[in-house]
Amino acid sequence: MTVWEMVAVCAAGVGAGAINTAVGSGTLITFPVLLATGLPPVTATVSNALGLIPGSISGAIGYRAELGGQRRRILKLGAGAVLGGFGGATLLLTLPAAAFETIVPVLVGLAVALVAFRPLISGRLRRRHARSGTRPRGDVGPLLFTSLTLASVYGGYFSAAQGILYVALMGMLLDEPLQRLNAVKNVLVALVNAVAALFFLFVADFDWTAVLLIAAGSAVGGQLGAKAGRRLSPGVLRALVVTVGTFAVVQLLLR
Numbered sequence: 001m002t003v004w005e006m007v008a009v010c011a012a013g014v015g016a017g018a019i020n021t022a023v024g025s026g027t028l029i030t031f032p033v034l035l036a037t038g039l040p041p042v043t044a045t046v047s048n049a050l051g052l053i054p055g056s057i058s059g060a061i062g063y064r065a066e067l068g069g070q071r072r073r074i075l076k077l078g079a080g081a082v083l084g085g086f087g088g089a090t091l092l093l094t095l096p097a098a099a100f101e102t103i104v105p106v107l108v109g110l111a112v113a114l115v116a117f118r119p120l121i122s123g124r125l126r127r128r129h130a131r132s133g134t135r136p137r138g139d140v141g142p143l144l145f146t147s148l149t150l151a152s153v154y155g156g157y158f159s160a161a162q163g164i165l166y167v168a169l170m171g172m173l174l175d176e177p178l179q180r181l182n183a184v185k186n187v188l189v190a191l192v193n194a195v196a197a198l199f200f201l202f203v204a205d206f207d208w209t210a211v212l213l214i215a216a217g218s219a220v221g222g223q224l225g226a227k228a229g230r231r232l233s234p235g236v237l238r239a240l241v242v243t244v245g246t247f248a249v250v251q252l253l254l255r
Contacts, residue, residue, distance in 0.1 A: 001209055005037045009210055013051060013217020014224070020052065021059030021186055021225030022232075023244045024163020026218075027052070034210055045092060045158065047210040050197040055218025056190035062226020066183035074184060076140040078191050080149035085192035088156020089199040095157075109249045112164065116242045144173040148188070155192040163189055164241060178237055179230065 001009070012033040016026030027048060034044035060067070067074070147169050155162035166185040167178070174181065200206060232240065 001037055006209070006213055008033055009037065009213040010217040013055070013214035014221040015217075016052060016214070017055030017058065017218030017221025018225035018228070019221075019244065020055060020163060020189065020218070021062060021222045022182075022229030022237075023241050024165075024167065024185070024189075025161045025244050025247075026055070026221075027158070028161070028247075030214055034207075037210070039207055039210065042092065043205050043207060044210075046197075046200040046204045047206045048214065049089075049193050049200060050206055050211045051214025052218050053190065053193045053197055054215045055222040056186060056193050058219045058222025059226050060183070060186040060190050060222075062223050063179075063183035063186050063230065066180045066230070067187070070180065070184060073140055074187055076145060077148055077184065077188060080145050081152045081155075081188045081191040082195050084149040084152025084154075085156035085195035086199060088153040088158075088192070089196035090156075091153070092157050092196075093204060105249050105253050110168075112168075112242055112246055112249065116238070141173065144169060147173075152188070152192050155189065156196040162192065164244070167241060179232075182229065182237070 009030070012030045016030045018026070019029065020026035030048050030052070031044055034048060035041065039047065148166060151162060151165040151169060154165070163185050166188055167181055170176070170181045170184065171178065229237065
């Protein structure tokens with residue numbers, strides 16, 4: 001890489017770390033920049049996954065207050081994230097590069113719609129629970145575990161907008177404030193990236209210069225994203241998720 005390419009990759013890492021922590025979809029910043037430096041797509045994907053681990057950990061630490069009381073939930077969902085991340089990393093090295101090109105924009109678009117209409121859907125669910133005398137679900141059920149594990153397979157494969165998928169699924173199936181769900185999302189993303197990266201270390205090609213630059217930038221960005229994201233009201237955070245998610249869908253369709 002040239003000096004200016006190194007600066008661009010590091011800056012992209014800062015942006016990706018911040019956006020991943022606050023919303024998700026940071027890969028849509030780093031991945032095109034890595035491709036622009038001349039890295040092959042699979043090498044760029046692998047290098048990106050490795051480099052974003054410090055950012056994911058940094059973001060999770062920044063949201064540690066919102067993680068309080070969620071240890072049992074994180075352990076359950078984390079087990080699925082580990083399994084899914086390993087499966088997705090395996091698929092990356094065995095399936096054709098275009099395998100997910102059709103389904104990914106559909107998945108992200110659906111997730112954006114679920115986040116956008118969460119207040120309406122949640123209101124209807126609360127009224128239904130009130131009529132039936134049952135309480136909204138606060139624990140991890142089979143549907144949530146399975147759906148998040150499948151989302152983690154996608155995360156291990158490519159990871160663009162995986163955080164938005166997590167927030168959408170948890171928002172539909174858990175009765176929790178959006179910021180607490182965002183905190184769990186950061187932990188799950190960190191686990192998926194770590195598992196995929198460990199797998200890639202032994203079986204895939206990566207660029208250490210890109211990895212280190214993204215790692216340094218994303219670690220800083222994770223803290224910035226946590227400070228900014230935790231101050232957002234639920235409505236503003238939801239609007240930001242929808243905006244970034246819509247941009248992600250457009251970017252994925254144009255690739």
